[in-house]
Amino acid sequence: MAAAHSLLRLSAPAPASAHPPLGAALSLLRLLPARRPHRLVASCSSALPDLAAFPNPNGLLVAEPAEPVTSHVATETELRENGPRSTRRTKLVCTVGPATCGPAELEALAVGGMNVARLNMCHGDRDWHRKVIDAVRRLNEDKGYAIAVMMDTEGSEIHMGDLGGAPAAKAEDGEIWTFSVRSFEAPLPELTVHVNYEGFAEDVRVGDDLLVDGGMARFEVVEKLGPDVKCRCTDPGLLLPRANLTFWRDGSVVREKNAMLPTITSKDWLDIDFGIAEGVDFIAVSFVKSAEVINHLKSYIAARSRGSDIAVIAKIESIDSLTNLEEIIRASDGAMVARGDLGAQIPLEQVPSIQQKIVKLCRQLNKPVIVASQLLESMIEYPIPTRAEVADVSEAVHQRADALMLSGESAMGRYPDKALSVLSSVSLRIERWWREEKHHEALELDDVSSSFSGKISEEICISAAKMANKLEVDAVFVYTKGGHMASLLSRCRPDCPIFAFTNSTSVRRRLNLQWGLIPFRLTFSDDMESNLNRTFSLLKARGMIKSGDLVIALSDMLQSIQVMNVP
Numbered sequence: 132m133a134a135a136h137s138l139l140r141l142s143a144p145a146p147a148s149a150h151p152p153l154g155a156a157l158s159l160l161r162l163l164p165a166r167r168p169h170r171l172v173a174s175c176s177s178a179l180p181d182l183a184a185f186p187n188p189n190g191l192l193v194a195e196p197a198e199p200v201t202s203h204v205a206t207e208t209e210l211r212e213n214g215p216r217s218t219r220r221t222k223l224v225c226t227v228g229p230a231t232c233g234p235a236e237l238e239a240l241a242v243g244g245m246n247v248a249r250l251n252m253c254h255g256d257r258d259w260h261r262k263v264i265d266a267v268r269r270l271n272e273d274k275g276y277a278i279a280v281m282m283d284t285e286g287s288e289i290h291m292g293d294l295g296g297a298p299a300a301k302a303e304d305g306e307i308w309t310f311s312v313r314s315f316e317a318p319l320p321e322l323t324v325h326v327n328y329e330g331f332a333e334d335v336r337v338g339d340d341l342l343v344d345g346g347m348a349r350f351e352v353v354e355k356l357g358p359d360v361k362c363r364c365t366d367p368g369l370l371l372p373r374a375n376l377t378f379w380r381d382g383s384v385v386r387e388k389n390a391m392l393p394t395i396t397s398k399d400w401l402d403i404d405f406g407i408a409e410g411v412d413f414i415a416v417s418f419v420k421s422a423e424v425i426n427h428l429k430s431y432i433a434a435r436s437r438g439s440d441i442a443v444i445a446k447i448e449s450i451d452s453l454t455n456l457e458e459i460i461r462a463s464d465g466a467m468v469a470r471g472d473l474g475a476q477i478p479l480e481q482v483p484s485i486q487q488k489i490v491k492l493c494r495q496l497n498k499p500v501i502v503a504s505q506l507l508e509s510m511i512e513y514p515i516p517t518r519a520e521v522a523d524v525s526e527a528v529h530q531r532a533d534a535l536m537l538s539g540e541s542a543m544g545r546y547p548d549k550a551l552s553v554l555s556s557v558s559l560r561i562e563r564w565w566r567e568e569k570h571h572e573a574l575e576l577d578d579v580s581s582s583f584s585g586k587i588s589e590e591i592c593i594s595a596a597k598m599a600n601k602l603e604v605d606a607v608f609v610y611t612k613g614g615h616m617a618s619l620l621s622r623c624r625p626d627c628p629i630f631a632f633t634n635s636t637s638v639r640r641r642l643n644l645q646w647g648l649i650p651f652r653l654t655f656s657d658d659m660e661s662n663l664n665r666t667f668s669l670l671k672a673r674g675m676i677k678s679g680d681l682v683i684a685l686s687d688m689l690q691s692i693q694v695m696n697v698p
């Protein structure tokens with residue numbers, strides 16, 4: 132029986148030593164790739180603004196050369212794979228687009244702390260996406276990063292066509308535009324847009340409001356003529372290619388036959404095959420409406436890609452998903468609060484409370500959650516964010532979301548690196564504030580596990596997190612084969628870094644999305660003593676821990692907790 136193996140061992144701990152900021156800074160600097168010193172200085176000071184208070188006589192932070200690792204080749208390979216780390220707990224997802232798809236731009240995002248690169252299959256062809264995936268993999272292999280790749284499906288909500296190649300069209304107040312399900316040869320007739328959804332002309336009624344991109348432009352339906360719907364512009368604005376369309380009646384979005392649109396289209400299935408073949412780490416499913424589609428995709432992936440383990444993330448952005456929220460999240464490996472489309476399907480003022488509810492529910496159910504869209508929207512054009520944007524980012528960090536996501540800011544904005552550095556520095560600042568105020572008392576967490584041994588793991592993690600906070604330990608070490616124990620620990624949001632060791636490269640990359648985890652791939656044995664000694668010397672060699680540090684170690688093989696000082 133599993134309980135027989137449970138073990139609580141407390142070796143007499145020395146008082147926990149506080150991290151001197153400079154020591155922490157130098158430790159972090161040692162982790163960065165040694166080959167690009169000038170770049171590192173800049174990125175480090177932006178990622179850790181508080182460290183800038185400790186300049187050398189030249190006014191710059193200087194990284195000490197990495198300590199040589201005295202171990203055999205396999206360990207060195209593992210070390211290279213493990214890459215540079217920061218102690219930021221909140222993870223960062225960047226959408227890659229034309230502004231960031233080049234190797235140098237991608238590397239700048241990696242240096243800036245990107246944990247996951249997101250590819251939006253609404254844009255670009257497969258060749259383009261393949262090149263980006265290759266470039267990310269090269270960064271991981273050559274430079275020691277552990278960036279995961281997330282593919283985001285297109286889905287099939289109603290949207291406009293591509294404007295016959297025009298970059299945008301301006302709709303003026305009072306103009307009568309034709310929204311038509313007919314296809315046109317380019318150039319389109321004047322004041323005409325194509326709509327992708329066949330049932331559109333049947334579903335709308337005269338008097339409905341038609342919103343482009345959630346209200347960037349607004350029309351009123353004035354007449355229906357077969358496949359054509361005539362609309363008067365009531366809020367002038369810019370129409371962008373493939374802009375999303377919603378129609379509203381009596382204050383709510385209308386879901387008629389379009390509620391039957393497939394969540395995963397035939398094009399999405401081809402993209403998913405492509406994602407499986409390319410070995411992406413996450414597939415984010417757009418406009419999820421029910422748990423069934425998630426289960427269906429998960430069994431498809433399991434049948435297609437034996438061995439490799441792609442996580443399925445449910446994007447919560449459809450009004451239909453809100454009625455099945457818990458079921459959807461339970462079926463998924465994580466969720467995204469996709470506020471862009473969500474805000475076009477429900478009144479905007481409802482988005483913040485729904486965000487909070489989803490973040491909390493995900494934590495209850497032990498699923499990672501990403502808060503996405505418009506976090507720093509103004510930085511698409513400007514080098515600094517608005518104060519309101521900073522407050523929004525702070526709120527998401529405060530809610531203890533696992534990850535924050537950049538969209539247009541990194542895909543096509545003018546300041547992708549600056550936007551990423553704002554996410555990073557705001558996260559660090561809010562997390563520190565939280566620590567100083569000792570806000571880390573645990574949320575009352577309900578059981579997630581149904582099995583007895585699962586419950587034991589859960590209790591071990593809750594106890595370990597409590598001890599970590601009370602004893603102010605320097606780090607928690609968790610040895611976990613499938614990653615589950617690491618995620619249970621992350622769920623408790625303990626007040627210290629969590630070093631997670633797993634045998635599997637794909638588990639390691641997946642853990643990258645979860646709050647506070649610093650995942651390593653390491654071939655470990657059932658002998659905890661030897662695992663501990665190996666990982667201690669590994670991390671000491673990289674300056675991530677030092678002799679005397681107080682740490683807690685957990686293992687899902689022994690289901691044990693140990694408290695000790697690093698020798």
Ligand SMILES: Nc1ncnc2c1ncn2[C@@H]1O[C@H](COP(=O)(O)OP(=O)(O)OP(=O)(O)O)[C@@H](O)[C@H]1O
Nearest residue numbers: 226227228229251253254255471472538539542543
């Ligand atoms: N691969 C790409 N190629 C060209 N442009 C891109 C690409 N990816 C993103 N973009 C641009 O960045 C903008 C924002 O990107 P993002 O992918 O986050 O869009 P979104 O509309 O928020 O997401 P979704 O389509 O999933 O709702 C897009 O509207 C598009 O203009």
Ligand SMILES: CC(=O)C(=O)O
Nearest residue numbers: 469470471472503504
């Ligand atoms: C990210 C996304 O799909 C949205 O916010 O709509």
Ligand SMILES: [K+]
Nearest residue numbers: 283284285417
């Ligand atoms: K998408």
Ligand SMILES: [Mg+2]
Nearest residue numbers: 448469471472
């Ligand atoms: Mg969306």
